[in-house]
Amino acid sequence: xxxxxxxxxxxxxxxxxxxxxxxxxxxxxxxxxxxxxxxxxxxxxxxxxxxxxxxxxxxxxxxxxxxxxxxxxxxxxxxxxxxxxxxxxxxxxxxxxxxxxxxxxxxxxxxxxxxxxxxxxxxxxxxxxxxxxxxxxxxxxxxxxxxxxxxxxxxxxxxxxxxxxxxxxxxxxxxxxxxxxxxxxxxxxxxxxxxxxxxxxxxxxxxxxxxxxxxxxxxxxxxxxxxxxxxxx
Amino acid sequence: xxxxxxxxxxxxxxxxxxxxxxxxxxxxxxxxxxxxxxxxxxxxxxxxxxxxxxxxxxxxxxxxxxxxxxxxxxxxxxxx
Amino acid sequence: xxxxxxxxxxxxxxxxxxxxxxxxxxxxxxxxxxxxxxxxxxxxxxxxxxxxxxxxxxxxxxxxxxxxxxxxxxxxxxxx
Amino acid sequence: xxxxxxxxxxxxxxxxxxxxxxxxxxxxxxxxxxxxxxxxxxxxxxxxxxxxxxxxxxxxxxxxxxxxxxxxxxxxxxxxxxxxxxxxxxxxxxxxxxxxxxxxxxxxxxxxxxxxxxxxxxxxxxxxxxxxxxxxxxxxxxxxxxxxxxxxxxxxxxxxxxxxxxxxxxxxxxxxxxxxxxxxxxxxxxxxxxxxxxxxxxxxxxxxxxxxxxxxxxxxxxxxxxxxxxxxxxxxxxxxxxxxxxxxxxxxxxxxxxxxxxxxxxxxxxxxxxxxxxxxxxxxxxxxxxxxxxxxxxxxxxxxxxxxxxxxxxxxxxxxxxxxxxxxxxxxxxxxxxxxxxxxxxxxxxxxxxxxxxxxxxxxxxxxxxxxxxxxxxxxxxxxxxxxxxxxxxxxxxxxxxxxxxxxxxxxxxxxxxxxxxxxxxxxxxxxxxxxxxxxxxxxxxxxxxxxxxxxxxxxxxxxxxxxxxxxxxxxxxxxxxxxxxxxxxxxxxxxxxxxxxxxxxxxxxxxxxxxxxxxxxxxxxxxxxxxxxxxxxxxxxxxxxxxxxxxxxxxxxxxxxxxxxxxxxxxxxxxxxxxxxxxxxx
Ligand SMILES: Nc1ncnc2c1ncn2[C@@H]1O[C@H](COP(=O)(O)OP(=O)(O)O)[C@@H](O)[C@H]1O
Numbered sequence: 001x002x003x004x005x006x007x008x009x010x011x012x013x014x015x016x017x018x019x020x021x022x023x024x025x026x027x028x029x030x031x032x033x034x035x036x037x038x039x040x041x042x043x044x045x046x047x048x049x050x051x052x053x054x055x056x057x058x059x060x061x062x063x064x065x066x067x068x069x070x071x072x073x074x075x076x077x078x079x080x081x082x083x084x085x086x087x088x089x090x091x092x093x094x095x096x097x098x099x100x101x102x103x104x105x106x107x108x109x110x111x112x113x114x115x116x117x118x119x120x121x122x123x124x125x126x127x128x129x130x131x132x133x134x135x136x137x138x139x140x141x142x143x144x145x146x147x148x149x150x151x152x153x154x155x156x157x158x159x160x161x162x163x164x165x166x167x168x169x170x171x172x173x174x175x176x177x178x179x180x181x182x183x184x185x186x187x188x189x190x191x192x193x194x195x196x197x198x199x200x201x202x203x204x205x206x207x208x209x210x211x212x213x214x215x216x217x218x219x220x221x222x223x224x225x226x227x228x229x230x231x232x233x
Numbered sequence: 234x235x236x237x238x239x240x241x242x243x244x245x246x247x248x249x250x251x252x253x254x255x256x257x258x259x260x261x262x263x264x265x266x267x268x269x270x271x272x273x274x275x276x277x278x279x280x281x282x283x284x285x286x287x288x289x290x291x292x293x294x295x296x297x298x299x300x301x302x303x304x305x306x307x308x309x310x311x312x313x
Numbered sequence: 314x315x316x317x318x319x320x321x322x323x324x325x326x327x328x329x330x331x332x333x334x335x336x337x338x339x340x341x342x343x344x345x346x347x348x349x350x351x352x353x354x355x356x357x358x359x360x361x362x363x364x365x366x367x368x369x370x371x372x373x374x375x376x377x378x379x380x381x382x383x384x385x386x387x388x389x390x391x392x393x
Numbered sequence: 394x395x396x397x398x399x400x401x402x403x404x405x406x407x408x409x410x411x412x413x414x415x416x417x418x419x420x421x422x423x424x425x426x427x428x429x430x431x432x433x434x435x436x437x438x439x440x441x442x443x444x445x446x447x448x449x450x451x452x453x454x455x456x457x458x459x460x461x462x463x464x465x466x467x468x469x470x471x472x473x474x475x476x477x478x479x480x481x482x483x484x485x486x487x488x489x490x491x492x493x494x495x496x497x498x499x500x501x502x503x504x505x506x507x508x509x510x511x512x513x514x515x516x517x518x519x520x521x522x523x524x525x526x527x528x529x530x531x532x533x534x535x536x537x538x539x540x541x542x543x544x545x546x547x548x549x550x551x552x553x554x555x556x557x558x559x560x561x562x563x564x565x566x567x568x569x570x571x572x573x574x575x576x577x578x579x580x581x582x583x584x585x586x587x588x589x590x591x592x593x594x595x596x597x598x599x600x601x602x603x604x605x606x607x608x609x610x611x612x613x614x615x616x617x618x619x620x621x622x623x624x625x626x627x628x629x630x631x632x633x634x635x636x637x638x639x640x641x642x643x644x645x646x647x648x649x650x651x652x653x654x655x656x657x658x659x660x661x662x663x664x665x666x667x668x669x670x671x672x673x674x675x676x677x678x679x680x681x682x683x684x685x686x687x688x689x690x691x692x693x694x695x696x697x698x699x700x701x702x703x704x705x706x707x708x709x710x711x712x713x714x715x716x717x718x719x720x721x722x723x724x725x726x727x728x729x730x731x732x733x734x735x736x737x738x739x740x741x742x743x744x745x746x747x748x749x750x751x752x753x754x755x756x757x758x759x760x761x762x763x764x765x766x767x768x769x770x771x772x773x774x775x776x777x778x779x780x781x782x783x784x785x786x787x788x789x790x791x792x793x794x795x796x797x798x799x800x801x802x803x804x805x806x807x808x809x810x811x812x813x814x815x816x817x818x819x820x821x822x823x824x825x826x827x828x829x830x831x832x833x834x835x836x837x838x839x840x841x842x843x844x845x846x847x848x849x850x851x852x853x854x855x856x857x858x859x860x861x862x863x864x865x866x867x868x869x870x871x872x873x874x875x876x877x878x879x880x881x882x883x884x885x886x887x888x889x890x891x892x893x894x895x896x897x898x899x900x901x902x903x904x905x906x907x908x909x910x911x912x913x914x915x916x917x918x919x920x921x922x923x924x925x926x927x928x929x930x931x932x933x934x935x936x937x938x939x940x941x942x943x944x945x946x947x948x949x950x951x952x953x954x955x956x957x958x959x960x961x962x963x964x965x966x967x968x969x970x971x972x973x974x975x976x977x978x979x980x
Contacts, residue, residue: 274321
């Protein structure tokens with residue numbers, strides 16, 4: 001699998017993501033500069049976490065207009081696979097490649113802690129190593145992860161089975177009204193969503209920071225392993 | 234010309250910041266405060282002399298970048 | 314009455330947001346954009362019928378909570 | 394302006410002893426200025442003298458005592474005197490670290506004060522060639538029931554997170570105490586740890602007459618000019634109003650600056666580099682040229698400026714954030730420019746090195762300052778201030794047990810100084826970088842792996858101010874010993890410390906007494922443990938002024954930042970106890 005990570009000014013989890021990808025693919029991903037206008041030949045484009053443009057104005061708003069984004073849209077339209085994590089998710093929503101928006105966390109504070117995600121479908125390249133209902137732990141670290149969309153969009157997401165992950169308790173129970181379970185207050189406890197063709201996935205937490213037992217576990221690794229299985233040519 | 238773009242969350246979108254401020258005002262002893270909504274203002278110095286043209290330009294910037302129309306509305310006004 | 318409090322950074326205080334937005338507008342191809350300053354607007358629904366009283370109240374709230382007078386200035390206006 | 398007399402074309406007050414006093418110079422110090430200059434200094438020159446001879450830059454009250462601290466060991470590569478301390482951690486790598494205070498600004502504007510404190514200490518570390526890998530902090534706040542405390546804690550914690558999270562350096566540890574002595578004077582001490590290759594460490598001594606002096610980063614504004622001394626000076630009100638004493642940080646630009654500097658540092662373009670900290674352009678240019686024994690010529694017309702009509706004085710004293718000064722090889726200037734432009738940062742050649750031994754500042758066709766550097770440094774004041782010993786603490790009364798052991802335990806774990814800090818560290822991104830082996834709360838010291846190696850760093854900040862108040866000497870020793878123990882408890886080998894000595898006014902003999910005793914105690918512990926001091930910072934005049942004019946000093950607070958290394962990071966030991974473990978008490 002050939003993966004590339006897009007680096008915007010202010011992206012800061014590109015190294016974490018590179019480690020995770022290297023761990024499962026055995027080779028270093030390409031680093032793509034926001035100012036480039038063409039992607040190299042890739043199977044997977046990753047928009048990593050961080051504070052692109054300082055997260056000023058709105059998280060991801062300015063990065064969504066970076067020069068490279070035109071080719072990323074083309075890549076998406078051609079059926080390419082894209083993973084957006086944290087700021088990357090925000091950028092994908094700002095760019096209109098995924099529906100909805102991410103508002104300030106309900107408690108209005110930055111949250112850096114572990115959370116638990118329930119896997120909502122297991123037939124996508126991003127989730128195929130899990131079974132529906134599996135729960136895994138992952139760190140989250142963001143100030144604006146409160147997923148929101150108008151009710152038609154939410155209905156379309158739910159009806160189309162396009163929620164990839166929900167915040168849950170360790171036992172798998174989902175309680176969107178409980179800030180301990182759904183820490184940022186997301187609608188329906190949505191932590192990650194999929195595009196219509198299931199080839200673009202955006203999520204707030206950081207599975208890439210939990211791929212090494214030394215850092216506390218490998219709970220995030222199946223996501224990357226699944227991508228390799230699905231996308232290897 | 235100076236144009237001010239005001240961006241507010243759409244009606245119906247929950248505004249936790251506004252809610253928190255309303256609560257804090259109440260705690261500080263300010264009575265009679267109903268709903269509080271918080272938004273952003275962006276003041277642009279534009280190289281334009283015609284107010285209508287300046288507003289048009291600001292509108293385009295708001296649609297293109299300054300507001301996220303999924304969740305926000307905006308208004309523009311020429312202030313100087 | 315509805316009062317709008319607009320809070321902006323004081324003159325001379327660095328506005329990192331404004332700087333970044335000016336740059337982004339430039340990248341988006343909007344020419345002729347000079348300085349950009351970003352501030353907050355707080356819309357308050359006040360239980361007052363007298364505009365002057367409503368403004369006074371909003372002024373007091375701005376001084377007490379809504380603005381950080383060390384680095385920010387504010388203006389208030391009755392909008393409805 | 395209180396007086397209409399004009400002594401120069403700029404219409405300012407004449408520079409005289411009265412003005413020097415407002416700038417914080419004593420009569421003797423003013424006399425020295427006159428003898429060094431052989432004439433009345435210009436306003437810009439007076440500004441330069443006053444900041445270089447301030448307590449903050451000259452360490453005039455503390456220097457003689459700091460010299461008594463042990464600073465060497467076979468593994469120390471650079472001790473105090475550089476931007477940060479440097480120690481050998483094996484495999485050709487070095488850890489570079491320092492702690493610095495931002496106490497006063499954090500009281501005035503907690504968010505920005507703390508944020509810019511983090512920004513400042515980060516620059517001290519990456520200016521030496523290190524990629525920052527961890528931030529820590531040491532915080533003291535007033536009484537929890539003081540309404541001001543809530544506002545300050547909230548702002549400081551948000552500010553530290555706001556800056557550190559955005560630049561993408563994990564905040565992995567710290568400590569917090571509450572005490573009424575910090576009511577009007579919280580302490581915000583920030584520590585950064587970075588890692589560099591030993592053969593790629595950058596120093597600040599300028600060299601090479603003719604070499605260009607380059608300014609990079611953000612533009613210069615009127616931020617924080619003479620924050621402390623100017624507030625009382627009778628300057629034109631308008632000018633004062635235009636000079637916000639609070640600097641606003643831009644962590645986004647800092648992130649770009651880190652990446653751009655590290656990219657440039659991978660080449661051989663840099664001769665010397667220094668961040669612009671307190672009194673930005675003045676202290677960076679004076680120190681770089683002074684250390685290198687060369688002169689420096691600056692042309693302020695070329696300085697990137699954020700505002701119109703800034704004077705030489707304002708530019709030389711501005712504390713605008715996120716700026717660096719670089720002496721560069723002339724043939725590499727364009728390569729360097731390309732790097733900074735790629736990262737969308739300002740880049741300007743603002744001067745060059747000379748053989749005059751003077752700093753010469755030009756602005757709009759005039760020479761605004763021309764000061765010989767050697768006497769500026771050599772004749773900086775140095776004081777051995779009167780001291781009085783700290784009286785022995787009153788003995789504690791007999792132990793009583795009014796609540797029973799269970800209630801006592803509950804009360805202890807619920808007290809503000811011992812209660813869980815998760816609400817704080819949950820606002821700090823502690824995992825970014827993907828190398829955090831032990832996050833806050835997981836071990837006695839935070840553990841960060843060094844990417845692509847088996848090495849780990851063990852990091853901690855420690856001090857118990859109430860011990861230091863009761864007995865500064867034992868308290869100073871205890872703080873060092875605690876840092877050492879916290880590192881050892883993770884399985885790491887303690888290497889060195891940085892410190893941040895926070896005290897009241899050195900002009901009070903009892904405060905000087907605390908200061909000296911604490912340093913003695915620290916030195917004693919450092920020597921006994923082979924745990925030298927490689928960098929640090931002193932913050933004096935930490936007091937709260939009561940409405941009646943009396944002052945309350947903070948508790949003596951020599952915060953210690955300790956660093957140790959694990960050769961095999963997978964062996965790091967944390968706090969969580971496996972179910973089948975046995976508990977053994979030692980010591
Ligand atoms: N308490 C201290 N213990 C040891 N070294 C110190 C102490 N205080 C300051 N230093 C050293 O003195 C030098 C000057 O410190 P400082 O003025 O804070 O540097 P900068 O302005 O570059 O941040 C540094 O090398 C610093 O490590």
